[in-house]
Amino acid sequence: MSASTKRPRLKLNLLGNDGQRKCKEIMDRPVKVLQIGEGNFLRGFVDWMLHESARQGKFHGSVVVTQPRPGGKAKLEQIRDQDGLYTMITRGLSQGKAVERTEMISIFSQCMNPYEEWQAFLKLAELPSLEFVISNTTESGLKYIQSDYVEGEPVSSFPGKLTVFLHQRYVRFEGDPSRGLIHLPCELLEGNGDVLRSCVLRHSEDFGYSDAFRNWIKDHNLFLNNLVDRIVTGAPAQEEADTLAGRWGYEDQLINTAEPYHFWAIQADEGLDKKLPLKQAGLNVHWVKDLKPYQVRKVRILNGAHTLMSSLGILQGKQYVRETMEDPEFGPWIREAVHQEIVPALDMPDHQLDQYAEEVFERFLNPYINHKLQDIALNTIGKFKVRVLPTLLSYEQTQNSWPTRLVRGFAGLLLLYRPVNTLDGYHGHRFNGESVVLKDDPDVLAALTAHWESYDSLRRDRQQLNDRLAAVLSDSTIWGENLNERRGLREALLDEIVLLEGETE
Numbered sequence: 001m002s003a004s005t006k007r008p009r010l011k012l013n014l015l016g017n018d019g020q021r022k023c024k025e026i027m028d029r030p031v032k033v034l035q036i037g038e039g040n041f042l043r044g045f046v047d048w049m050l051h052e053s054a055r056q057g058k059f060h061g062s063v064v065v066t067q068p069r070p071g072g073k074a075k076l077e078q079i080r081d082q083d084g085l086y087t088m089i090t091r092g093l094s095q096g097k098a099v100e101r102t103e104m105i106s107i108f109s110q111c112m113n114p115y116e117e118w119q120a121f122l123k124l125a126e127l128p129s130l131e132f133v134i135s136n137t138t139e140s141g142l143k144y145i146q147s148d149y150v151e152g153e154p155v156s157s158f159p160g161k162l163t164v165f166l167h168q169r170y171v172r173f174e175g176d177p178s179r180g181l182i183h184l185p186c187e188l189l190e191g192n193g194d195v196l197r198s199c200v201l202r203h204s205e206d207f208g209y210s211d212a213f214r215n216w217i218k219d220h221n222l223f224l225n226n227l228v229d230r231i232v233t234g235a236p237a238q239e240e241a242d243t244l245a246g247r248w249g250y251e252d253q254l255i256n257t258a259e260p261y262h263f264w265a266i267q268a269d270e271g272l273d274k275k276l277p278l279k280q281a282g283l284n285v286h287w288v289k290d291l292k293p294y295q296v297r298k299v300r301i302l303n304g305a306h307t308l309m310s311s312l313g314i315l316q317g318k319q320y321v322r323e324t325m326e327d328p329e330f331g332p333w334i335r336e337a338v339h340q341e342i343v344p345a346l347d348m349p350d351h352q353l354d355q356y357a358e359e360v361f362e363r364f365l366n367p368y369i370n371h372k373l374q375d376i377a378l379n380t381i382g383k384f385k386v387r388v389l390p391t392l393l394s395y396e397q398t399q400n401s402w403p404t405r406l407v408r409g410f411a412g413l414l415l416l417y418r419p420v421n422t423l424d425g426y427h428g429h430r431f432n433g434e435s436v437v438l439k440d441d442p443d444v445l446a447a448l449t450a451h452w453e454s455y456d457s458l459r460r461d462r463q464q465l466n467d468r469l470a471a472v473l474s475d476s477t478i479w480g481e482n483l484n485e486r487r488g489l490r491e492a493l494l495d496e497i498v499l500l501e502g503e504t505e
């Protein structure tokens with residue numbers, strides 16, 4: 001039994017007079033936010049921000065947190081059991097300095113399980129104070145799943161449930177335009193606000209709701225496309241949790257950890273910061289006219305650098321992002337790849353790309369996070385196509401030469417995925433005695449295997465290697481086009497593959 005299990009569970013009455021007063025002052029405010037989801041990310045991002053704004057006396061509301069899907073009620077029970085309280089630890093580097101901050105978050109005023117308390121959940125729709133619906137149900141939760149609504153029984157899916165909720169509000173306030181809600185789905189999908197809106201409209205047809213209701217949805221509810229960015233790492237290791245419980249005198253089952261960096265771009269009029277005062281609370285929140293550049297910036301720089309380093313890093317026997325960044329040769333190489341090849345190919349001078357890149361490097365070096373290259377390499381062919389290949393091609397178009405580091409990254413990817421039989425057929429390799437299993441789309445793996453044929457017999461014959469590489473690059477189902485038509489690319493890749501072969505053998 002660990003030391004912490006002997007301590008009482010975190011409750012409001014364990015906090016002392018001053019602590020209780022501060023928490024109650026926030027949690028007693030009127031409900032302004034319906035939150036669908038109780039996961040680490042929402043608690044370490046949106047709730048942490050709302051709490052901060054409330055603490056500064058800017059946001060005069062609280063949050064009702066609800067369970068997002070029928071199964072898995074443990075987290076909500078834990079929140080309820082702790083009177084809605086949890087500890088947020090922010091740690092990492094910020095402008096080169098180590099930062100560590102511990103806060104008690106008390107923004108939750110109620111917990112609700114719609115699958116057990118459906119009527120009470122719908123009753124929340126009648127609250128005049130309600131203004132926002134915020135969610136994160138992963139990419140699999142924000143989708144249309146055809147269903148019927150049986151009066152009185154909960155709908156499973158998040159958009160389906162929300163449709164009934166909005167209808168309840170529409171009926172209660174007789175279509176009053178001022179009672180529409182502002183929706184901020186934080187799922188990592190392009191056009192997340194548009195996706196949610198279209199799901200709600202489809203469900204409203206399925207449930208037989210009126211055109212007038214649909215018009216109220218369209219005209220008086222806002223569904224805001226937005227991009228979230230913060231690495232939220234959840235509970236600390238048990239050993240650390242035990243140490244903290246010993247220090248605090250109670251056990252917090254919901255401790256959450258995150259990096260200092262946070263960024264939220266919301267496509268909406270800046271005037272909304274009056275209702276959701278996050279920017280004015282000093283948080284890194286941006287109300288933008290066009291979200292696209294922020295999405296491109298994040299995907300090409302942060303995710304692009306991750307994808308680039310994962311194949312090459314694995315080939316060199318590295319395991320973690322930080323380890324790769326700290327390597328005296330690899331670290332500077334990644335920085336050069338970003339500043340000299342990715343950033344120039346983006347052509348977005350107004351978006352402080354070099355500054356963003358430096359922030360990203362600092363995040364990669366966070367001493368509290370061990371981010372595995374192998375995890376980042378999951379489905380890496382598809383990620384390369386979206387996160388690196390467009391940069392590589394646009395660099396060549398604008399600079400009239402192939403970017404050497406990105407080409408090397410591409411060569412590394414192809415080499416990593418060559419069909420050698422060191423581990424379970426095609427799906428893995430062994431480096432320095434360590435097994436590295438590659439997980440990717442089975443169709444893509446099968447196609448690559450067929451194109452390469454037997455790689456081992458090719459390795460010392462440049463002409464044959466060239467022919468097989470041509471077959472790999474010709475597959476537009478993998479790359480979106482026949483890459484042999486890009487003049488000079490195959491030759492550049494061939495040179496790098498041969499070089500890398502020599503270095504990693």
Ligand SMILES: NC(=O)c1ccc[n+]([C@@H]2O[C@H](COP(=O)([O-])OP(=O)(O)OC[C@H]3O[C@@H](n4cnc5c(N)ncnc54)[C@H](O)[C@@H]3O)[C@@H](O)[C@H]2O)c1
Pocket residue numbers: 037038039040041042068069072136137138139140141142158188228229230231232233
């Ligand atoms: N943790 C991060 O650093 C981070 C950063 C940016 C974005 N994100 C994204 O946020 C999402 C959640 O991450 P997390 O760290 O909070 O994970 P988590 O496991 O703590 O939470 C996941 C939440 O999604 C819910 N969920 C899963 N499938 C669902 C479905 N089909 N319908 C409804 N709800 C469903 C779960 O019940 C849970 O509430 C991920 O998709 C991730 O890509 C995470």
Ligand SMILES: O=P(O)(O)OC[C@@H](O)[C@@H](O)[C@H](O)[C@H](O)CO
Pocket residue numbers: 228229230231302303306307375376378
């Ligand atoms: O989450 P993935 O697998 O799509 O991509 C791997 C990483 O690049 C990604 O998790 C980043 O760390 C994250 O996007 C930062 O906000």
